[in-house]
Amino acid sequence: MKKILCLIACAVLMAWVSPSPAKKLRIGVMPKLIGIDYFNAAERGAKEAAKELGVDLVYDGPDTNDVSRQTAMIEAWVARRFDVIAVAPNDPDAIAPVLRRARRRGIKVLTWDSDSDESTRDYFINQCDTTDIAKTLIDVMEEAIGPEGKYIILTGSLTAANQNAWMKAMEEYRKKKYPKLTNLSETPKASQEDQAMATRVTVDILKSYPEVQGIFAITSVALPGAAEGLRKTGAAGRVFLTGLSTPNSMRQYFKDGTVKKMVLWNPVDLGYLVVTTAKKLADGTLGGKEFEAGRLGRIKIRGTEVLLGKPVVFDKSNIDSFNF
Numbered sequence: 001m002k003k004i005l006c007l008i009a010c011a012v013l014m015a016w017v018s019p020s021p022a023k024k025l026r027i028g029v030m031p032k033l034i035g036i037d038y039f040n041a042a043e044r045g046a047k048e049a050a051k052e053l054g055v056d057l058v059y060d061g062p063d064t065n066d067v068s069r070q071t072a073m074i075e076a077w078v079a080r081r082f083d084v085i086a087v088a089p090n091d092p093d094a095i096a097p098v099l100r101r102a103r104r105r106g107i108k109v110l111t112w113d114s115d116s117d118e119s120t121r122d123y124f125i126n127q128c129d130t131t132d133i134a135k136t137l138i139d140v141m142e143e144a145i146g147p148e149g150k151y152i153i154l155t156g157s158l159t160a161a162n163q164n165a166w167m168k169a170m171e172e173y174r175k176k177k178y179p180k181l182t183n184l185s186e187t188p189k190a191s192q193e194d195q196a197m198a199t200r201v202t203v204d205i206l207k208s209y210p211e212v213q214g215i216f217a218i219t220s221v222a223l224p225g226a227a228e229g230l231r232k233t234g235a236a237g238r239v240f241l242t243g244l245s246t247p248n249s250m251r252q253y254f255k256d257g258t259v260k261k262m263v264l265w266n267p268v269d270l271g272y273l274v275v276t277t278a279k280k281l282a283d284g285t286l287g288g289k290e291f292e293a294g295r296l297g298r299i300k301i302r303g304t305e306v307l308l309g310k311p312v313v314f315d316k317s318n319i320d321s322f323n324f
Contacts, residue, residue, distance in 0.1 A: 025055040027278045028077045029271070030070060030087040032114065032160070033193060034061045037246040038220035038267050039088075041324035042113075045271030052294060053279045058082075065157050065193040067091040071098045078102045084278040086125070088113035091159040096120045108281045112274045114162035118304060122281055125274050125306045127265045130162075134169030136263050136311045137216060137242065138178065144240040144260070145213040148180040152205050152212055153188040154198060154226055154243075156219035163218055170216075184209050191222045198225025199232070206235055217243035223262060227253040247314060247322040254316050261315050268324050269296060270308055277306055 029046050031039035043059045050057035058077070062069035067090040075098055077085055085102055089095045089111060099109050099120035112125040141151060153170075155163045167188060174181050189205060191198035198221060205212060206229070217226035223245035230236040236258040244264050253259040276293045280286040286301075293299040300307045314322070 025053075025084070025279060025282050026058070026080075026082045027055050027084045027086065027275060027282075028058045028060075028074075028082045029112075029274055029278075030073065030085070031059075031061045032070075032088045032090050033063060033065050035063055036193075036221055037249045037324070041246060041267040042271030042274070044324070045268035045273075046275045047271075048268075049272045049275035049279075049294065053275065055275065055279055057275060061088075065090045065160075067094045067159075071095055074098045074102065078105055078107060081105075082107060083282050084108040084110065086110035086112050086274050086278055087116075089116045089161065090114075090157060092116035092120075092161045094159075108278070110274065110278055110281065112270065114160050115165075116161065121304075123277065123286070123301075123304050123306050125270070125277055125308070127267075127270050127308045128311045129307060130165045130169050131173070133166050133244075133263065133311050134173050135177075136313065137166070137218070137244075138170050138174050138181075140242050140261050140263060140313065141214050141216065141240065142178050142181055144242070145181075147178045148182075149213045150182045150184050150209075150211055151214035151216060152184050152209060154201060154205070154215060154217040154222050155188045155190055156193040156222055158188070158190050166218060184212060191217075191219070191225060193219060193221045195221050195225040195228075198222040199229040202226040202229025203233060205229075206233055206239070212239060214240045214242070217241065217245075219243070220245040220249060220264075223259075224249045224253065227258050231256070231258050246324055247319045248324060250314075251319055254314075254319050261313060263311050263313055265308060265311055266322075266324065272296065273299065273306065273308055 102109050109121040110123050111121045115124040189201050217223040223243040241259050242261050290298050290300050
């Protein structure tokens with residue numbers, strides 16, 4: 001009997017002094033909207049990193065580019081005490097208050113794909129340097145329509161920080177490098193991240209600007225929408241279209257010659273980098289000028305900006321090498 005009591009006492013003591021299992025890190029990653037190829041690809045990368053790192057990942061967002069719905073979802077994540085929240089803001093000003101509240105509650109905050117004010121987050125994960133994207137886009141357009149060509153820019157949302165930064169850098173580079181290259185509209189055309197709207201806006205551009213020689217469509221939804229507009233009007237032979245989108249969204253338009261070149265980065269890698277960065281931020285090991293990011297290798301940090309890499313130019317010769 002004494003032996004049994006002794007064994008019970010030992011078991012109780014061991015249970016009392018043994019550490020409880022560590023709580024898994026909970027990371028919330030929010031795209032601008034769900035259900036489009038670009039952010040579906042980012043989700044694949046995010047889940048890949050979460051599995052490697054053993055963290056709990058929630059990847060979710062609104063089904064339209066609605067910042068009020070982003071805000072409401074982040075409020076719920078704050079209430080659930082997520083460890084890190086990473087968001088691609090649809091409107092940096094409108095989302096700022098909820099991000100500041102999250103930080104006051106001790107939650108780490110990242111932005112990715114599109115930034116918000118530096119006071120609202122710890123780091124911004126940038127897919128490419130803004131200037132590199134701008135130069136690549138303008139160079140591709142100039143090569144196609146010449147140094148005195150005329151173009152229009154079709155964007156997604158007029159409030160998206162990344163798109164506004166790209167357009168500003170594009171215009172600065174164009175004025176310096178190709179001063180006779182002409183933007184026919186100082187105000188970009190917007191598609192509200194709606195592919196059907198991008199098609200309609202493109203058709204309207206062709207009617208309103210008969211002298212247009214090139215169109216930039218600088219979101220993953222705007223570019224296939226614009227391509228459909230050129231296809232429907234038979235304008236692909238006289239108007240050069242380029243921009244930013246995913247290979248899977250654009251493959252058919254490359255195959256039939258509607259689009260000949262576009263620019264992007266790998267959104268799967270971007271999603272992977274978001275979760276990898278979030279884990280290091282939560283662990284307190286993020287800092288300095290670079291860090292090891294799993295299969296991506298060494299990733300550079302510039303101030304509070306984490307940089308994925310350089311943009312890639314896609315054409316008919318290489319587009320089938322990519323699946324996202």
